Structures are given as structure tokens and as C-alpha cells.
Amino acid sequence: MNHEDLRHWSKHAADWAADYHASLRDRPVRPDIAPGDFAKALPDLAPEAAEPMQTIWDDFIRLVPGAMTHWQHPRFFAYFPANAAPASMLAEQLANAMAAQAMLWQTSPAATEMEVVVLRWLAAALGLPHTRGVIHDSATTATLSAVLTMRERALGWEGLSKGLSGAPRLRLYASDQTHSSVDKAARLAGIGQENLVKIVTDASGAMRADALRAAIAADRAAGMLPIGVVACAGGTSVGAFDRIGEVVAVARAEGLMSHVDAAWAGSAMICTEYRALWAGAEAADSVVMNPHKWLGAQFDCSLQFLADPGPQIRTLGLRPAYLETPGQEEITNFNEWTVPLGRRFRALKLWFLLRAYGLEGLRARIRNHVTWAQEAAASLAALPGVETVTPPSLSLFSFALTSGDAATEALLGRINADGRIYLTQTRHAGRYAIRVQVGQFDCTAEDVAMIATVVSELLP
Ligand code: PLP
Numbered sequence: 001m002n003h004e005d006l007r008h009w010s011k012h013a014a015d016w017a018a019d020y021h022a023s024l025r026d027r028p029v030r031p032d033i034a035p036g037d038f039a040k041a042l043p044d045l046a047p048e049a050a051e052p053m054q055t056i057w058d059d060f061i062r063l064v065p066g067a068m069t070h071w072q073h074p075r076f077f078a079y080f081p082a083n084a085a086p087a088s089m090l091a092e093q094l095a096n097a098m099a100a101q102a103m104l105w106q107t108s109p110a111a112t113e114m115e116v117v118v119l120r121w122l123a124a125a126l127g128l129p130h131t132r133g134v135i136h137d138s139a140t141t142a143t144l145s146a147v148l149t150m151r152e153r154a155l156g157w158e159g160l161s162k163g164l165s166g167a168p169r170l171r172l173y174a175s176d177q178t179h180s181s182v183d184k185a186a187r188l189a190g191i192g193q194e195n196l197v198k199i200v201t202d203a204s205g206a207m208r209a210d211a212l213r214a215a216i217a218a219d220r221a222a223g224m225l226p227i228g229v230v231a232c233a234g235g236t237s238v239g240a241f242d243r244i245g246e247v248v249a250v251a252r253a254e255g256l257m258s259h260v261d262a263a264w265a266g267s268a269m270i271c272t273e274y275r276a277l278w279a280g281a282e283a284a285d286s287v288v289m290n291p292h293k294w295l296g297a298q299f300d301c302s303l304q305f306l307a308d309p310g311p312q313i314r315t316l317g318l319r320p321a322y323l324e325t326p327g328q329e330e331i332t333n334f335n336e337w338t339v340p341l342g343r344r345f346r347a348l349k350l351w352f353l354l355r356a357y358g359l360e361g362l363r364a365r366i367r368n369h370v371t372w373a374q375e376a377a378a379s380l381a382a383l384p385g386v387e388t389v390t391p392p393s394l395s396l397f398s399f400a401l402t403s404g405d406a407a408t409e410a411l412l413g414r415i416n417a418d419g420r421i422y423l424t425q426t427r428h429a430g431r432y433a434i435r436v437q438v439g440q441f442d443c444t445a446e447d448v449a450m451i452a453t454v455v456s457e458l459l460p
Contacts (some may be wrong), residue, residue, distance in 0.1 A: 001053055009053060010093075017089075020065065021072065025447075028419025029073045031066060038067045069422070074443040075450055078424040080236070080264045080396075081439035085296035087356030088349035092298050095345040102343040103335035106325050112332055115347040118354065123305055125359050126269045126289070129282050130305035134337040135346045139263035140181040141339055142288040142304040143230065145312060146259035147172060147185040149286075150228030152315045153257060160315065164190045168225040173197045173215060175207035175242055177235035178261060191227070205240030207232070212250050228257040233278040234265025237426045238435070239393025241265070245280025252283070257311075259286040263302070267294035268370070268394050271363045277394070286312075294369075294439045295362060297349045313337055365441065369395040372448035373438040379452035380436075385459060389433040398426060398433035405432035407460060414458045421454050 001009075041063050071082050102111035119133040136142045152159050155167055164170075170191045174182045176198040186196035197215050199207045216226045229251040231242045244260055251258040260281045266289020268274045269281075281287050287305045291297035306312060317336030325331060335341045354362075373395035380399050381388045389398040400408040412434050415423055426435050438448050 005053060009057070012057070016061075024070055024073045025075070027070055027073065029076050029078075029422035030069045030416055030419065032417075032419070033067050038063070072440070072442070073422070074440050074447045075421045076440050077436050077438060077448075077451060078422045080293045080437055081441070082292060082299050083294060083296045083439070083441040084298035085353055085357065085441050087352040088296060088298040091349035091352035095348045098345065100345055102345045102347075103341050104323060104325060104333045105328070105331040108345060111345040111347060112334060114351055115334060116332060118347045118350045119303060119305070121354060122291070122303060122350070125354075126266065127272065127275050127282070128287060128305055130287065130307055132309050133303055133305040134309075134334055135343075135350075136288075136302045136304055136338055137300040137340075137344075139179075139261065139288045139290050139302045140184060142286075142302050143181050143259065143261060144185040144188055145304065145316060145337075145339060146257070146286040146288070147182075147189045147191070147228065147230070149312045149315045150257045150259070151189050151191065153311050154225055154227035157314065159190075168223065169195060171195050171197055171216075171219045171224050171226045172228055172230065173199055173212055173226070174230040175199050175201050175205075175232050175235075175240070177201055177205050177207075177237060177240035177242075178230055178232045179236045179263065181263075182230050182261065195224075201240065201242075205235065205238065207242040207247055209243070209246040209250050212247065213254075216250070216254050216256070226254065226256055228259065231258060231260045231281075231284065233260050233262035233281060234268075234394065234396075236264065238390040238398055238428050238433075239265070239396040241277050241393070243280070244278050244284065248280050248283045257286070258284045259288070260284045261288055263288055263290045264293050264396075265289075265394055266303075267291065267362075268366050270295075270359055271366055274370075274394065291350060291353070294366065295353070296357070296365075296441050297346075297353050300344075301346050301349060309337060366395075366439075368445070369438045369443070372443075372445055373397060373436065375445075376436060376438065376448050376451045379449070380455060383452065383456050383459065386455065389428055389431060395438040396435065398428060398435045400431060400433045401460070403460070408432050408434060411455070411458060411460070415454060418454060418458060421451055423451075 100108045102108040105112045115135055120131050123130050172186050172191050187193055199212045202208055219226055231244050231247040233241055248258045285307050290302045292299040292301040313336050373392045377392050377397045380386050385402050386399055387402050389400050391397055409432055412425055423434050423436055426433055
């Protein structure tokens, strides 16, 4: 296959993509497939001889879409969304066509400078004063980068050279509502799971600042070294928010760095009326939010805003001779801000997205999702034997059957076997609950109303 063949097949793929998206409402959100079924249809070894593209294409059509969970289905209400607005998909096609590495300014000047500009656009749109930042693949990487920086700063930049043996026991603090990516960061950064101190939350799910202060004091008294605090702005389980201002103030008073995980909820902050939920984020050292979740930038696209990028660059930056740009020491080389060296041109999809829908267009979608989630929660709570477990936090809520965990779990099984909608579960306050998040880019009020319809039909 050469680039002339690619011209032909790209057009074919574009037609298929449009038809695929138009067909989504007629498909079950999740495939009816057992583990191992799909792999059985593939040969054991790679082909020795080239195959015609038509054969490969036919196999794709025959095998793949029917074995996929359709994340762009308008009735996908599971996990969090991974939206891919058409304009961002188009940008991805262009980025793929150029297939450039955006690691140094000179390896991709437009990508580097566009990244600087769109981060500034987004910071202003979110009401953040952070004018600098970087695009990562995922929030997991952003949080790992922040935690590595916390570690190095606390160790006086010696961990990078000397390693951690002989270092005091490091302590990181987060609420019990934060995402497992914080646990992963603590593990990978050599801090250790046991030294990630999960601070208790109050009835609203917010970290108790007094408990945070007390934990830091107790750790210091025991000879341990606190390194930083991760605040939760929209937890994955039920959408919990810390009172960010209080948490960041404690961190600052204790001389610790703060990082806010707003991977999901951050997108909503383009609407001024929701910003009270993360009041104080503007004072944090680092904030992560994922436009690839709710905003509409195709995965992967995770933004980390930094009050001062210096400590992170000092932690992650390396400049061997083969990566130097002679005569241009002061330019931005984004590989020095992130864990991987190689980087995709991710700014392009944000540039397309923000221009094609405008902030007002994106706000309208998010406001609709929040309103429709509230309506869905009310409709479900009105059904016999159904109760709200957690009320809507933005567009995420959870519900259960009053008859208990086993009945609720069985109901979820019936809902997902039905296929018209897709929901997932969580545990909250010791209880099994069904999570509902509304946020798919193209969903309508009717799609969301389907949740109560399906549940009412499938009640025991
Ligand atoms: N933080 C929160 C609150 C999340 O909900 C998630 C994923 O759902 C993450 C972090 C991790 O995101 P990513 O998949 O971008 O690493």
C-alpha cells in the first residue's frame, strides 16, 4: 500500500465512519461477546505474504465493529465519556498524516507553539491564572509527573541522582475519593502505597482539612517527609469534590506542593456557574483536566496547568547532546515537561475543537448534560423500589434498589444485557450502586430519558 492507495482507502474510511456514527443508535452499546471469542477469529501467526487491502478491509467490517463497545454511542452512560467531536477527529486525521514527533521545538515548531497557545486559551476559558502547561497522553501521566516533582522538590533534587535508598520515608496525601491514578503515581514514584495517606472525607465527600493538617504534623513528628497533596475535583466513583481552597491552603502553609485532579470535572469549568465547585484551584501548583473526557477532544489529550513549570522541568528534563538545539537554549522543548520523549501533535485537535464549536457551543452541551442528568436522577428516584445513592455531582449520580446489593447488581446485569444503554457500578458507603454519567458529545434529552425507560422495564 502506498500513499495513492491511502488516498482511496481514506475516503472509503471516511464514508464508513459517517455511516458507522449514523448507525450507533441502532446498535447495542456493548457487544454480546465472551472473553476470547474475538481472538479465535484471528490466525495464530502474522501473514508471510502481503494481503490485498480489500481483504483486510472486509475482515475489519466483518469482525471488528460488532466486537467493540461503542464509546461514541449517544446512550453510553458508563465510566466517564471519552468524547471525540467530529472536528477533533478531523484534526487527528491531519496529525496522523503528518505523523510528526512533537518532542522538541525544532522537531515540530507549529505543534509546540500551538500547544503553548491552546493551553493559554483553555486556562482563560477555565478561569485559571496558570498561563503555562503541557499536554500529556493521560491524567495518569500528568499526576505521575506532578508527584515525581513533589518528591524531588522535597528531597532537595537529590532523588534523581542518588535514588531513594537512604532517603526518609516520603508521605503523599489525598482523600479517599481520589482516583487510582494517585495510587499508581505513589507506587511508581517510589513513595509506596503505604505512604499514600488517604485522608478521611466528610459527609459531602470532601477531604477534612483538619485531618490533613493533623496527618502531616504526625508524620513530621515521626521523622517522615511529607512531599505534597493531591486534591480531588470530581472523583470517579460519585463525583466528590474536596474544598480545594482549604486543601491548597494547608499544603501551602506546610510548604508542600499541591496538585488538583479535575480529569473529568475540569471540562465543566468552562461554565462560570460550576466554578465554585473547584474554588481554590487557581492557587494550586498543578491542575490536570482531560479534554478527552467531557470536552470533546479525541483521546488522548490531558492538560496539566502549572503555576511554575520550573520544578517539573528540573525533575523530568534531560538534554543529551543528540537532543540539543544549538543556539536556541531558551525555546520550549515539551519532552522536558513530560515522562515520554516522543509526543504526538495533540494541540491540533484542541485548536480544531475550540474553533469549530466555540466555547459557547461546548458550554451549551455541558449545561444540557448536567440538566438532563438531574432529570434522569429524579425520574429514577420516582420508580418503585429505586433510590438515589448519591445525587448529581455535575452530570454524575448513582442509584440502587432498596431491596439491596444483590438485586441492584442483578438489575445492572439486565440493563447491560438489554443493550439500549450502558451503565457501570461503584461502591459507596459500603453499598453497591449503579453509576450514571451523562456526557456523550451527541446525546440528546431523549437518549438520556431512555435510562429511566429501560430501568422501569427491567425492575424486578
Ligand atoms: N482522575 C480521574 C478523576 C478520573 O476519572 C480518571 C479516569 O477516569 C483519571 C484520573 C485517569 O485518567 P486517564 O485515563 O486520562 O489516565
